[in-house]
Amino acid sequence: MVARLTLVGVTTIRQEIKKSRFIAVAGPVAGEAAARNFIAAQSDPAANHNCWAWRFGQNYRFNDDGEPSGTAGKPILAAIDGQGLDGVVVVVTRWFGGVLLGSGGLIRAYGGSAAQCLREAEKLPLIETISAAITCGFGDLALVGARLGALPGVTIGDQAFTDAGAVLSVSVPKAEADDIARLVTDLTSGRAVIDWNA
Numbered sequence: 001m002v003a004r005l006t007l008v009g010v011t012t013i014r015q016e017i018k019k020s021r022f023i024a025v026a027g028p029v030a031g032e033a034a035a036r037n038f039i040a041a042q043s044d045p046a047a048n049h050n051c052w053a054w055r056f057g058q059n060y061r062f063n064d065d066g067e068p069s070g071t072a073g074k075p076i077l078a079a080i081d082g083q084g085l086d087g088v089v090v091v092v093t094r095w096f097g098g099v100l101l102g103s104g105g106l107i108r109a110y111g112g113s114a115a116q117c118l119r120e121a122e123k124l125p126l127i128e129t130i131s132a133a134i135t136c137g138f139g140d141l142a143l144v145g146a147r148l149g150a151l152p153g154v155t156i157g158d159q160a161f162t163d164a165g166a167v168l169s170v171s172v173p174k175a176e177a178d179d180i181a182r183l184v185t186d187l188t189s190g191r192a193v194i195d196w197n198a
Helices: 032-042 073-082 101-121 137-151 174-187
Strands: 004-005 013-019 022-029 047-056 058-061 088-095 123-127 129-137 155-161 164-174 193-197
Touching: 004 022, 004 164, 013 101, 022 101, 032 047, 032 088, 047 073, 058 073, 073 088, 073 101, 088 101, 101 164, 129 174, 137 155, 137 164, 137 174, 164 174, 174 193
Parallel strands: none
Antiparallel strands: 004 123, 013 022, 022 088, 047 058, 047 088, 129 164, 129 193, 155 164
């Protein structure tokens, strides 16, 4: 399986192509609503075109915003997919400079601006996680919490206390779930109960 990447933060590039000004802004998003908010925040109503694309898992959208069909949004999406990115939105804004670029020129300008912006962005791998509820007694709670908290990629959410101990809500990298279950079992001599949320 090919590792997917996402962006760490927002990246912007500016360039001029045949007197038209282009600004590409890329950022990480957690879903369609976040992508729409990002697009609204980055679009400039004074510009001639605010073209965009986003991908989140199997979901994606793109928009040419008045440019000829297939010359802006689709090349931006191709730049996202070409770099193996997920959970990403890109907005490319154009101020027309008086020189027509033609379909090929538009595809190269929008796709190239998006690709350059994404190349310059800091990336991090997307790691598939699985969540679990770990029930353990008071005697094991501190040790389990400390050991899990020290593992990379493991996050401990809520702790719900019971009469005998607590239930920890955790999220762990899916590929390491079996090793983490073994660790918790070993730490508690089998006293802890792990319920995986598939």
